[in-house]
C-alpha cells in the first residue's frame with residue numbers, strides 16, 4: 281500500500297482521497313480554502329455527495345485519511361501526488377490553469393524524488409508534457425490520469441469507472457499508477473499524455489453534443505407533432521446510440537461541460553483547426569435557455585409586478601453545485617427583464633445566495649410558487665415529481681408551468697388547469713410568432729474562444 285498526497289479537496293480531490301484510502305492507501309489531502317479545511321478536519325463533508333461524510337469520518341478515525349493546509353506536510357514520504365485542483369474557464373473561454381500553476385509552485389521543492397505526479401485536473405493537451413519537463417530534474421514521473429466521475433455519484437463512479445486512462449511515457453510509472461488502482465475492476469488504457477488530455481475534453485464535448493442534438497430535434501418535434509420523449513426512447517434503444525444524455529430541456533450545464541467545450545474550441549482555434557460543430561453545440565444550448573425565457577416572458581405579459589418561481593437551482597439533482605446551472609442563467613435574464621423571482625432547491629440555496637442575492641429563497645416549493653405568474657422547473661429533483669400540483673395551482677396567480685426537464689405529467693397538469701409547456705412536445709395552443717420578442721441571453725461563443733456567457737458561474741468560481 282502506498283502513501284498518496286491529494287492536492288485539492290473538491291469534488292474530484294475528495295472522491296479520489298476517500299476512495300484511495302478505502303482501497304487501503306495512506307492518504308493526506310491538502311486544501312488551501314480554510315473553511316473547507318476546517319470542516320474536513322472535523323469529519324464534515326463540505327460538498328454534498330452520497331456516502332462522502334460517512335466515509336470521511338470512518339477513514340479519518342482509522343488514520344488512513346488526513347487533511348492539512350500545508351503542502352510540505354502532505355507530501356512527506358509519499359510515492360504518489362494527485363493534482364485535483366480546479367481549472368475554470370478564463371475570460372475568453374480558454375482553460376485557466378493558474379490554480380494548477382500555483383499548486384505546482386507549492387509542491388515544487390517538496391515532492392519526493394522518484395515519486396509519480398498524477399494529473400487529474402482537466403488541462404489542455406500539452407500541459408502534462410510541459411509539467412513533465414519541469415519535473416524532470418526532480419526525477420518525478422508525470423502521468424495524465426483524467427477523471428470521468430459524475431457529481432452526485434462521485435464515490436460510486438470512482439470505484440466503478442468505465443475505464444482508467446493512464447497517459448505517460450514511462451512504462452514503470454504507468455504500471456505503478458495501475459497498481460495504485462488495484463481493487464478497481466475496469467479496462468485500463470495506456471496512451472500518451474496528450475491523448476489522455478484530449479480524451480477528457482472529447483468525452484465532455486461529445487456528451488454536450490448529444491444533448492444539443494436532441495434539443496435541436498426537440499424543436500423539430502414541436503413543429504411536426506412528434507414527441508421527443510418517445511423519439512429519445514426509441515433511438516436510445518439502438519445499441520449504437522444508447523439511452524444516456526438524450527433528455528430534451530434546458531440543456532447541459534455544470535462545472536465541467538461548459539468550460540471544457542469552450543476550452544476545446546479555444547484549443548482548436550489556437551491550432552487553426554475547425555470548431556464549427558463545437559460552436560453549434562454551444563449555440564443550441566444557449567437557445568434552450570432563451571426558449572424557456574420566452575415562455576416565461578409570455579406568462580408575465582400585462583401583469584403588474586410579474587413573477588416567476590424557479591424550482592431547482594443546482595445544475596443537476598443530488599448536488600448542491602450551481603456552477604454552470606441553467607437556472608442561474610435564466611434567473612439573471614429574468615431579473616434584467618424586471619421579473620421578481622422566488623426560488624427553491626433542496627440543496628443549493630446557500631451556494632446560490634452569494635451568486636444571486638436579489639431573489640427570494642424559499643424553504644419549500646409551495647412558498648416559492650405563492651403568487652407567481654409562472655413556475656419554471658429547472659432541476660429534475662425527484663421531490664418535484666411528487667409535489668401537490670393542484671395545491672401549487674391554487675397558490676399561483678398565473679397558470680404557466682415551464683417544465684425545463686420534461687419531468688412532469690403534462691396531460692395531468694393540463695387537466696388541472698395549467699398552461700403546461702415542455703420541450704419537444706407537439707405545440708397545441710402556443711403562439712409561434714413570439715420568438716422575435718426575446719433578446720438573446722449571450723452571444724454565441726466566438727471563434728478563438730469567446731465568453732462562456734455565464735457571468736453568474738464565473739462570479740461563483742472566483743468566490744471559491
Ligand SMILES: NC(=O)c1ccc[n+]([C@@H]2O[C@H](COP(=O)([O-])OP(=O)(O)OC[C@H]3O[C@@H](n4cnc5c(N)ncnc54)[C@H](O)[C@@H]3O)[C@@H](O)[C@H]2O)c1
Nearest residue numbers: 288289290291292310311312313365366367383401402427
Ligand atoms: N467536478 C467534476 O464532476 C469533475 C469531473 C471530472 C474532472 N473534473 C476536473 O477535476 C478538476 C477539479 O474539479 P473539482 O470539481 O473537484 O473542483 P473544485 O473546485 O470542486 O475543487 C478544487 C479544490 O482545489 C482547491 N485548491 C485550489 N488550489 C489549490 C492548491 N494550490 N492547493 C490545495 N488545494 C487547492 C480549491 O480550494 C478547491 O477546494 C477540474 O480540472 C475539473 O475540470 C471535475
